[in-house]
Amino acid sequence: MSLLEVDKLYIRYPRQGRIAAALRGEPHDFEAVRDVSFTLEAGRTLGLVGESGSGKSTVARTLLGLKRAHSGSIVFAGSDMVRASGREWARLRRQMSMMWQDPVGSLSPRLTVKSLVTEPLRIHGRRGGRAEAERLLEMAGLPKEFVGRYPHQLSGGQARRVGVARALALDPVLLVADEPTAGLDMSVQGEVLNLLNDVQRRTGVAMLIITHNLNLVRHVTDSMAIMYLGRFVEQGPTDAIFAHPRHPYTEALLAANPEPDPDKRHDSPSLTGEVPSPLNRPTGCEFHPRCPHAHPDCASQIPQWARGDERRYRCHYPLNVSIGAEV
C-alpha cells in the first residue's frame, strides 16, 4: 500500500457571475482539476509541474483539506480522507504539513521564531518550549540564537528555513511544498533543496513538490506529473521524462528552461499563447491550440492514457516513441 493514493480526483470552483450564468443556462461552476490520479510512496518525492492556472496548487490545497474534492478519493496511510469523520481527519491531517509559497509572508510578523516554529505543537496540545524550538531550528540548519528573532530580521533563505522547521514540528510523514524556492537567489535555492533532501534522508518523510521550475524537479524528485488545464498529461519517473518527453507540452516546458549559454540560444519560443480559461476548454486534446505538432484529429478526439517506457501520457502523437522501449 502506498502512503498516498489519489484516485480520479475532480475539484470544482464556483465561477464569478453565477446568477448571470444561470440565466444564460450555463453551469455555475467549473472544473479546476479533472481526473487526477497518482500515488506517492513513503520516503519518496513527487513533483507536480505546470504553468500558473494548471491546478497544481488546488490539488495540494485539497490534500490538506483547504478545499473540498468534488469527487474521487484521497487515501492517506490507508484511510480515505474525503469520507473521514472530523476526528479521524484531524488525526490524519496532523501527519501532513505544508510549506507555503511566500517564505516571509507566511510567517506572522508579530511572533518570534521560537513561537513560530513551536506553534504547531501548541495547537496540537504538546509542549513547545525553547529546547524544542532549538532542536527544530537545528534540523533546519539555523543557529539557536535565532529563537528570539522576528520575521523582518530574516533573509529570504532564513525565512524559508524557519518554514521548514515549522513544517517538521509535528514529525510529518508527508510534506507538501508549494514553490519552495520561489523568490530565492540561485545559491540559496541550492541550500533549500539540499536541506529538503537532507531532511528526507534523516526522517524518511515523503514530499510532494509543486513548482513550475523544472530545474528544481530534476534535482529533488523521483517521479513527476505534468499538469495542463487541470489534467495530468504525462506522469512517470523524473529521469525518463527528462530524457525523452512524450507529450509535446512536456517538451515545451523543458525547452523553456534555457541553459545559461549564449551559444545555445533559442530562435523562437517553444510555446506560443497562454493557458486557455477552464471555463472555455478546447475540444479534443486540450493542448491542441498551442501544440506545435497538432494534427487535425487532435481537435476532435480526447486522448486517453497511453502507457510505455515506465510512464503514461495523454497524446495521440507522442514524441520520441522510437527511442524508448514500447510495451
Place this chain on the structure above:
Amino acid sequence: MALTGNTTAADAGPLVAIDSLSVDFDTAGGTVHALRDVSLEVQKGRVLGLVGESGCGKSTLAYSLIGLLADNARVVNGAIRMGDRDLAGLNAAGWRDLRGRRIAMIFQDPMTALNPVLNIGRQMIDIQYRESLSKAEKRARAIEFLGQVQIPDPAARLDVYPHQLSGGMRQRVCIAMALLTRPDLLIADEPTTALDATLEMQIVDLLRELQQRFGCAVLFVSHHLGTVAELCDDVAVMYAGEMVEKGSARQIFHHPQHPYTQALLACDPARIGIATRQLPTIPGSLPDLRRPPVGCAFRARCPQAWGRCASDHPPLYVAQTHHGARCHLLNPEEGKT
C-alpha cells in the same frame, strides 16, 4: 544560433557612461553604502545584462539611471554621463525631461505598474502627452504598438482594464507603453520574474525582436542567468554594491574570471546536466554594507582568498579586451614572487 546586434562595442560608443558612482542610503541603523565606485558603459543599440543576487545593488543602479532612487538615497560620488549631461546631479525638472523621452522603464510586477482604475487605451494615450498628435492619432499609435508586442486583436484591448489581462499580457502592455516613447535606453528590471517559464521565454524573445527593430539600448536586470544568456550582448556582474566583473556574454558565461561569477554560474541548476541531490551553494552571507570590508568584498566567501584579499581592495583588472574583473588573481604581478 541567433546573433543579436550588428554593431560591436568598439564602433558604436557609449550611450550612457557611469563613472565611479557611489550611492549611500541613510537608514535608522546607519548609512548603507549600497553602490561603491561602480563604472559601467551602456553601449548604443546593445543589450546589457546586469546580474547578481538580492542586495547586490543592481536595482539601485538601474533606479539611479532613471532618477527613481528613494528619498533617503544620496549620490556621494561619481557621474552618469548621457551625451553632455551628468544625470547624477540632475534636478526633478531635468529628470522629467529625460524620463519617458530618452529613458523608459519596465518594472518587475506588471500589475502594480499599470493603473488599475484606467483602461489600457487611456493609459497608452496619456503616456503620449508630449506628442503633438490628435487623440485619434494617439489611439491609432497605441493600437499599432499593442500589435508590435503581439497582443491579439489590439483594437479591442484598448477598452479592457489591467485586471482583465493575464500577467504575460500585462507585461506586454507595459513593454508597448515603454516603447511608445521611443526611448534611447530601455531599463527592464526583472521583467520576467513574476511570469511562468514559458511566458518568460516569450517575453525574452519579444524583447530581443523589438530591440532589433527599434535599435534602442537595453539594460536588462535579472538574477536568472538563463534569460540573460538568451538575450544579452554584454553582461555585468555585481556583488555587495560593487561591479565585480564585466565583459561580453560569451566571455562571462564561457570564461568567468571572478570567483564570485564562477560560483554563481556553478549554482545554476540548469547547468548541472546530471540529476544530483547535493546542489552547489555559496556558503556564507553578504557583508554588512554599513561597514563594507576593507579588502575584497567577496573575500569571506571566496575559496581562493589569501592574505592580500583582506588588506587590499582589488581594482578592475583587465582579463581581455572589454573583459575585466575585480580580483587579485588577475593581477599580472601576482605569482611572480
